Each structure stands twice: as C-alpha cells, then as structure tokens.
Amino acid sequence: MVLFQDKIIYMPSVPPFSRQEKIEDFEQLCRPVVWTEERIRSLDGTEIALCVGKAGAVARHDAAVVEETGKRKKVVILYFQGNASSLPPRLPGLSRILTSLSSTNTTTCNSEENQPEYSIVAVSYRGFWTSRGRASQKGIERDALAALAWITSFPFHPPGKDVQLILWGQSIGAGVAATAAAAYLQNATRNDSSTSPPAPSILALILETPFVSIRDMLTALYPQRWLPYRYLHPFLWNHWDTESALRTIRAVAAGSPPEVLLLPAAKDEVVPPDQADRLLAICGEVGMEVRRVDVAGALHTEAMAKREGRDAVVGFVRGVVGRADVGKAMLGPMG
Secondary structure (H helix, E strand, O other): OOOOHHHHHOEOOOOOOHHHOOHHHHHHHHOOOEEEEEEEEOOOOOEEEEEEEEOHHHHOOOHHHHHHHOOOOEEEEEEEOOOEOOOHHHHHHHHHHHHHHHOOOOOOOOOHHHOOEEEEEEEEOOOOOOOOOOOOHHHHHHHHHHHHHHHOOOOOOOOOOOEEEEEEEEOHHHHHHHHHHHHHHHHHHHOOOOOOOOOOEEEEEEEEOOOOOHHHHHHHHOOOOOOOHHHOHHHOOOOOOHHHHHHHHHHHOOOOOOEEEEEOEOOOOOOOOHHHHHHHHHHHHHOOOEEEOOEOOOOOOOHHHOHHHHHHHHHHHHHHHHHHHHHHHHHHHHO
C-alpha cells in the first residue's frame, strides 16, 4: 500500500475508457458554454491539459461583445477535480454554474456593462485525461501552480486588466485548491515589489466534499486501533493537508484572506461529516470568513447534481465578487 499509494489514490482510468473521452461528446449538454482544450507546460515541463469554458457571445467571439467585455473585469474560477475519471463528464455541471453566473444579475451589478466576465479553467492533472506524466502530489502541485501562472499571464491578465481568482476543488481537489492558494500567496508575498504590477487576488476558495488531510482520512475511515492503516501516515508522500494550507493562507494573506465556502454532501459515503466540522472550526480559529452549506440528499459526487449545491456556489461567487467591488469603491483611488 505504501509503495503503490500513487496508484491507489489517483485513478485516472476509472471508469474504463475515461481517458478517451472528448469535450465534443458533451458539447450539447454544455451549451451555451463553449469549452476548448488548452495545452500548457507544468513547472517541470510535463505537458498537461486545461479545459477553458466561456459563456454566450464571448464564447462565440461576437466582435461587439468581445470589445465590450474587454472593458470588464475578469473573474476566473480555477477548478480542481477529484481523484478519478476525467474532465469532460464534469463540464456539463460546470457549464450550468457558468451560465448562471454569466446571466445579468441586477442585485449585484448596476448594469449589464458592469457585469464581470466569468470563465472557468479546469485542470487535468498529470496522468489524467490527455495530460502526460504520472500523478503524484508533488507533480499535481506543480500543475496547479502552472495553471495559475497561465491564467495570470497574457491573455487572461493583460497589463492593467482587473482579474480576480476563485479556486474550487472537489474531494481531493479541495486539498489541491487550498495547497495551490497557499503557495500562490506565499510567492506573491515574496515577489511583492512597487515596480511590478500586483498579482491577481484570490477572492475565495470553494471546498466541495473536502477532508482535512490524507492522514485524517486514514484515521476516520479505519478507526480501529488494531488495523494497520492509521499507522501508515509516516510513510506517505501524499498528504493534501488542507488544515495546514488554510493556516498558511491566513498567515501570508495581505489584508483580508480569501473567503471559504464549505460544501459537504449530506449523504457522503466517502468523507465522514466530521471532516467538514473540523475545517469549519479551523477557519473560525484562524479568522477566515467561512460559509457552510450541507447539500441535502447528495452522495460524494452529487453535490453539483443538486440544485441546492449549484445555487450555493453561484450565490457565494456573486457575493464575494460584489463585496470585493464594494471594498475597492470604499478604498477609493488611493486603495
């Protein structure tokens, strides 16, 4: 179990043929959102795939709309999947979120021209779908930071363009999102300079069906002291320690740290409910704004299949974007 932990934890070929799935197979279910595959290099040179989703006229490259949206701020949601399957089957669910966000919201925007331009970038970890390499925590950490670097560079972040980031992870992806946010903010703090433009801010973390760490999951799933599993943690090289990442985020975040949405599934058959309880307590302990929505009737992979889960994500994203705009307006030009 120790030697083959990467193969046990990461299952890119489950279900069978998942690595052969294509975006086109789900195109009809995603409309009006249009998804494209982008190829980038991870920090160690491994080629990985991203799925980039845009909605409506922006996705169709309508010239007048593209010119108008070019004046708007961008809100990019960076999505990290769970430990199995591939990205294409997840795209219809992500499309419903993006369609809702991209519709005019008169409660948070004064006019349509003030509506943010939302997009979703989903990361295919190394070894998953069409990405090269083999999955491991160190490798996936590099993939996540490479995706952030790609988003925060041209064309997503042209000079003078207001770009805001939201990181969203499901299951093990919640650990990826928190770990990536911590590393990104640490790098931004080290590279802070009055001569360089500020790095795009991370507004929020969405942690869907999250757990505290791999070590905690071993103890939670195998509480019997006579079983060997709880004693394997010293030999792990996969940790995904969300608690440690949240504490790092709070320690290095300048001003207000990212807000957190905890989205456990009420009938989760994989992650015990006390994991969300502990993450809620950790956020409160370190002073991070946190909201929790338990998705009624949902199993581990069903939170986004339920309207309650989708509404929670859409409402949370609109809320943090709106509060960020109010905060900037209150700071004024000197902020």
